[in-house]
Amino acid sequence: MNKKICSILLLAGTVMHYGQIVLNAPPTANTEVSDPQSIRLLPGFNFNSNSGTFRGYLGTSGNSGNNPYVPVVVDPSTNIANTENYIYTRQYLAPTTTSNASLPQIQGIQFFDGLGRPKQNVSIKSTPGGKDLVTVIPYDGFGRQVDSWLPVPMASQNGNIQSGVESTATAYYQSNGINDSFPFTHKNLENSPLDRVLNVKNPGADWQNKPVNFGYDANTVADGVRKFTTTTTWVEGATKSVLGENWLYSDGQLYKNTVTDEDGNKTIEFKNGQGQIIMVKKEDGSSTYYVYNEYDQLAFVVPPLASIRGDIVANTTKHDELCYQYRYDGRGRLVEKKLPGKGWEYMVYDKQDRLVASQDANLKAKGQWLYTKYDQFGRVAITGISTGSSRVTEQSLADLQGSNFVTRLSTPLFNRQGMDVYYGNPEGTYPKSPAWVTLLSLNYYDSYPGYGFSPAFPSSIQGVPTLTATPSSDGRSTNGLPLVSLVKNIEDDNWSKNYTYYDQKGRAIGGYSINHLGGYTKTESLLKFSGKPEYVLTSHKRTQNDAEINIKESFEYDHQERVVRHWHQVNGANKELLAENIYNDLGQLQAKNVGNTTGSPLQSVNYQYNIRGWMTKINEPGNLLNKLFAYELRYNNPNSQYSGTARYNGNISQAAWITQNDAVLRNYSYQYDGLNRLTEGRLWDAMNLDRGEYTESLTYDLNGNMGTLKRKGRQFPGYTAPENRDDLVYEYAGNRLTKVNDISQNPSGYPLGGKAFGYDDNGNMTMQEDKGLTIAYNYLNLPQSILSPQGNTSYLYSADGTKVKKTSGSKVVDYLTGFQYENNTLQFFPTSEGYFDFVKNKYIYNYTDHLGNVRLSYMNNGSGVEIIEESNYYPFGVKHEGYNILTGNAAYQYKYNGKELQETGMYDYGARMYMPDLGRWGVVDPLAEKSRRWSTYNYAYNNPVRFIDPDGMQAEDKIKIFNNGDIKRTVDSNPYDTITNEDESKSIKIARTNVTDTNPTGDSQIGTINTIPLKVPGIDEAPGGEQFTFFQIQNYDAATQFFEFASLNTDVEFRQELFSFSDGGSTNMITTNGMKNLVFGISDIFEKDYTFSAGHNVGNSTKTEMSHSHPDENPFWPSGYNNHGKDSNPTFTPGLPWYDRKSANATNNYVFSKYLHNLNGGGYIKYNTEKATYTKTKK
Structure with missing residues (x-):
């Protein structure tokens, strides 16, 4: 007998006050109603089906907060089959001195x-419901890993190997809302x-006929690669190159690599x-020519607009504009540079090659x-800021200083701009004290x-x-830790004073910031054993x-340390639920209950993802129900x-939305x-279709x-x-906008235009002049007055670029560590889901889209x-304008x-102001x-639907290093990496090379040998677990920065390996197994078969350097040596305790060592099979 199954999707009903679905009227047939929080059936609800069939399902909400600790009872000596080779790890989330399977871990x-x-x-029992998250790693007949499988949740085997993983993964992704069998x-x-x-x-059925293709060839004359040359002379202690040209490169002179997205x-x-890049087409x-x-x-770098000019060699005006x-000094240091549309900039270094002065x-x-x-x-x-003369003169003065460092004093030596200075040796450093103008x-x-x-x-x-x-x-002790930062205002001599306090593990648990008005913001954190905060107290004046x-x-966490509830409380009032997070089995945020209390949230926000x-x-635009925004x-x-x-x-084809204000989709x-630049955004709506509004x-x-x-x-x-x-219509001199003509002659948009820019x-x-604006800037190129x-x-x-005050007419706005005042009255301060309106004493919640745009704000009235x-x-x-009033x-x-948004109509991004009308x-x-192929004034690579510019400096990747060693990109953009620790309390920035539009991460590549792939170009959303994770980058200094940051801010070992190639190139691999006492390198896993992103192979490389970290105190010297550097066992005894000494093969x-860093202010221990010696740097 055939049955017709009708699901229910609400098209009629009542929108209640809070985030609960309520049915009190007949819904339309062949539809479905679902919600992770609750569905309430009131009198008036009924169901009719032509076939007489109705099917309903009740399931668990999937809210991991209801089950904060899934028991993990695994003992490798008794539970795991001894027929397999394995490495088993556990990370305790509570203190213990013995192996304990019942503790959170x-x-x-x-x-x-x-x-x-x-x-x-x-990853044993790592899903919200306690399933294993399993990733299979297959190889082809040549031992190569060509298929990279996504992880799949499976019923836990308590640590034993899982079978049928591939078929289970195929079935899971086919049936769990993703509906894809690849x-x-x-x-x-x-x-x-x-x-x-x-x-x-890439994963997904639709991508099987849409591969990323790579081509390898040699150039021909038909490629038309111009052969630029230079004639270099020595002028004022630096190179000075004159651009020339020698027609075109002949056949076979260049490697030609093609990437087709x-x-x-x-x-x-x-x-x-x-290995030098000559041209990118x-x-x-x-x-773009290099x-x-x-x-x-x-x-020289010759961008596209310059490279098409036949006179670019002779036209020095176009040199300066485009x-x-x-220019470099005799030690190969960059000492002078000129960017398009900017004047020359100069750099001075000390004998340690540190930048000690710069001038624009x-x-x-x-x-x-x-x-x-x-x-x-x-x-x-x-x-x-100091006074000074030419670069040559200043460099000669810097060269007179030897060690060139200030010494710490217990009493102040002098006072500048109202601030005592507890540093000595001003005459033994560059610049000497008479030249100091402003501290x-x-x-x-x-x-x-x-x-x-100083606070007590x-x-x-x-x-x-x-x-x-x-x-x-x-x-x-606090030796080696940053403790106090004092920052002066640029426009006056008031200071912000910032103090940081640490626990016995060297973790920041307190802060005290005295603002330039004399008030303060104090924070105190109680950290869990794992380092995550249980709560944070903030006091402010x-x-x-x-x-x-x-x-x-x-904060409340589940058994994998995922935040499941975030509470907020102001001045002792009732606790407010900011967010209750519900995760799916892959660790993705599936739903979020926002506002009020756990039983009655203001909104339940649902999230969906593709393969x-x-x-x-975000919610369901075709079925808004009681949601305010979808x-x-x-x-x-x-x-x-x-x-x-x-x-x-990865480009977005369409974006649809609907709100409760007018219910128009x-x-x-x-x-x-072809360069992924947006050429049109055309608005359609369900009532008027292609009317062309807001295009x-x-x-x-x-x-x-x-x-x-x-x-x-x-x-x-x-x-x-x-x-x-x-x-x-825009007019330019180089990249500088000189005039805008508005053919529409409509003053309701951009002003009529046609006037000059300066x-x-x-x-x-x-x-x-179109808007009558005149702008003056400070030395950070931030607007001082408009x-x-x-x-x-x-x-x-303040001198670090933080905006602390704005005066516009009679309105004075103070910006004090997130607390925003207007005419001395506190208006609001931010929360993770919006802000707290201090005037109304109300929590305001924001719906934001994937770009962080605030789309809809709401409150509990x-x-x-x-x-x-x-x-x-x-x-x-x-x-x-016209409907969202x-x-x-x-x-x-x-x-x-x-x-x-500023009074001028510009948006303040921090480092720059953005003009959305232009x-x-x-x-x-x-x-x-x-991003040298782009205009120095373009916004988000002209693709504002996909990219954002976080701070006005550059669209960038954000890479988070988790305590267990997982490395994930969380924002997809272009050629700059911001590296953060797990709670984002610390960060560094590192540069990448070889960036192209189709390969925006360049040589900065993240991967896992268990082949969890990057699900979005540049984004790794793989859940945590014991996996071999690597980060590849060509730049050695950037790699070392990353390695040291990861070593100091995680609880696992990392390894940095430098590989050199016969063609003179090199690359760096930073790897981790997510373990505290062992780390593999890429060659340990694949021997000679791994291919780097630049096309070189491990087997054709030479490992010239290998560094690895020790996260704990014991041992902090290489295993095989004791903590005094003396060989602890001259006999070459096999076994893990001597692994470092045995494996010294670079x-x-x-x-x-993290512990050595805290004791001695940082450094390395260089070793081989015979001895180990403390060194300050890897030189």
Whole structure:
């Protein structure tokens, strides 16, 4: 008998006050209703089916918060089959001195085949419901790993190896809402000893016919690669190169590597025999050239707009407007550079090759330099502004100093700008004290200076003893830790004073920041054994005379240390549930209950993902129910009704949304060119379809400067077409915008235009006559004052670039560590889900999209949920007008990308102000050299639908290193990496190389040998577990930075290996097994078969250096040597305790010890099979 099954999807019902689905009327047949929180059936609900069949399901919510600790009872000596080779690890989440299976812990096991290759990774009972998360690692007949499988949840075997993993994974991804039977990446390799990758098919059925293809060839004359040359002379202690040209490269002179992404966009890279990039050609034929001088130093970068000019060699004006130019001293140090549209910049170094002074064009006009002074350990101690002469003169003065470090004093030596300085030896460092003009910052380490304004030192914080400068019985102290940072305001001589306090493990548990007004913000954290906070207390005053505000944030975790509840409390009031997180079996956020209490949240927010791990939905736009906002992103599956084009390379094809304000489903369809630049964002809505309202259409020049921008407004009643809001035509000198003509002549958009733009020598826009703006900048290129016909605005910054005050007319806004005041009255402070309106004493919650845009704000008005503001945006950030009329809180102006809208209509991103009506910045990118093929003023690579610019410096990758060694990208962008620890309390930035649009991560590659792939280009969302994880990067200094940061901020061992190749190239691999006492390298796992991202093979390389870390005190010397450097056993005894000594197989071997770092201020232990010696650096 055939049965027709009807699911229920609510189309009729009542929207209740809180985040609970309620049915009190008949829903439409053939529909489905689901919610992870609850569904309530009230009188009036009934169901009718033509077939007489109704099916309902009740299941667990999947809320891991209801089961905070899944018991893990595994003993490898009794439970795990002894027929397998394995490495079993456990990470305790509670203190213990003995092996204890009943304590909270994270467990994992990695199985190996008979050849020592990993074949399966199991994160034991790691899912919210206690299943194993399993990843299989297969090999082809040649022993190569060509298939990379996604992890799959399976019923736990208590640590034993799982069978049928591939078939289970296929079934899981087919049936769990993803509906895809290709849960793996497949690589086709070249049939040669090089094993070069020919193409990669990413997970997903739709990607099997859309691979990333790689081509390897040699150039021909038909490629038209111009052969630029240089003539270099020695001028004022530096190279000076003159650009020349010798026609074209002949056949076979260059390597030609082609990458074609899933959408058919090509990037062709040409390299010479030394591995130097000569030219990169893009899909549209635009080319960027890299020109080296006779000493193989990069002398010029010729961007696309310059490379098409036949006169670029002779036209020095175009050099200055469009090209990057570099000069070096006799030691190969970069000492002079010129960026497009900026004046020359100069650098001075000491004998240790540390940058001690820099000068841009604006400082040069004033005869000033920015200087940096270091202590004896190379840590930044003092920064400031000095007077000085030419670079040559300043370099000669710096060369007179030998060790060139300041010494720490117990009493102040002198006072500058109202601040005592506890550092000595000013005459033995560059610059000498008479040249000091302005002190900008002071940093203290090791011990707290004796300032009269210092807060009382806490002997304990929340009952936990704090570290002191006096060593404890086991040698622990604040030695080597940053303790105090003093930062002066730029525009006046008031200071911000920041103190940090640590527990006995060297973890920051307290902070005390005295603001420039005399008030403070104090934080105290109680940390769990694992280092995650149980709660954080914050106390704040604007000034000493104000009442204190007290905030408590507390956190609950599941058995894998995932946050399941985040509570918030202000001044002792009732606790507010900010978020209750519900995770799926893959560790992805499945749902989030927001606001009020656990039983009655204001909103239950649901999330969906595709097989690539890309977010596809926030709630359900086609079935809004009681949700206030729903949002959908479509990539490869556009809705044909809205004229979309399928995208497979990570670009977004369509974005749809709906809100409770008007319940109209709206949809943007996006079009791109071959460089992934947005060419159109066209709005459709369910009622009017293709009326063309709120559409943006764009063209660009070869550098990515906008050529034209057409922006449609709303269609007014009685009209047959939408308002032609803007029809802009841009004019440039190089990358500098000089004029904007508005053909629309509609003053409701951009002003009528046609007037001049002005710039200073640093490329900062100082005049925008269209709007009557005149802007003055400080030495950080931040706007100090803006004169406007609508009212003048002035800003006050601290020397690190933090905005602390804004004055606009009669309104004065103070920005104090997140607390925002207006005319001395506290308005609000941020929370993880929005902000707390201090005036109304209300929590305000924000729905944000994938870009961080604030789309809808709501609150509990006492009787239910009230929407207070809705904001929808054109792709480049102008807010829609005409239908989302709620204005919300006038004091809270954080909107597009979550940035604050200024009175000028610009958004403040931190390092720069963004102009959404023009779709560009007004200031040169401080990190322009990381994206040299792009205009120095372009926003988000002209793809604002996919990328954001976090701080105005550059769209960037954010990489998080977890305590268990997992490395994950959390934001996909381009060529700069921000590295954070697990709780994001610490971070560093490192540079990448060989970045292209189709390979935005360049040589910075993250991977796992258990083959959990990158689910989004540049994003690794693999859940935690015992896996072999690697981070590859070509730049040695950046690799060392990453290695040391990972070593100091995790609980597992890391290894850094430097591989050199016969063609002169090299690369670095940082690896971890997620274990405390053992780490493998890439050659240990694959011997000679692994292929690096640059195409080289492990078997054809030489390992010239190997460093690994020791996270614990015992041992902190290489195993095989005792803690005094003396051989502990001259007989070469086999066994793990002597593993370091036995495996010293590189030219140089080092141990980097976290414990040694805390004791001695950092350093390495160099060793071989005979001896071990402490060294400061790896030199």
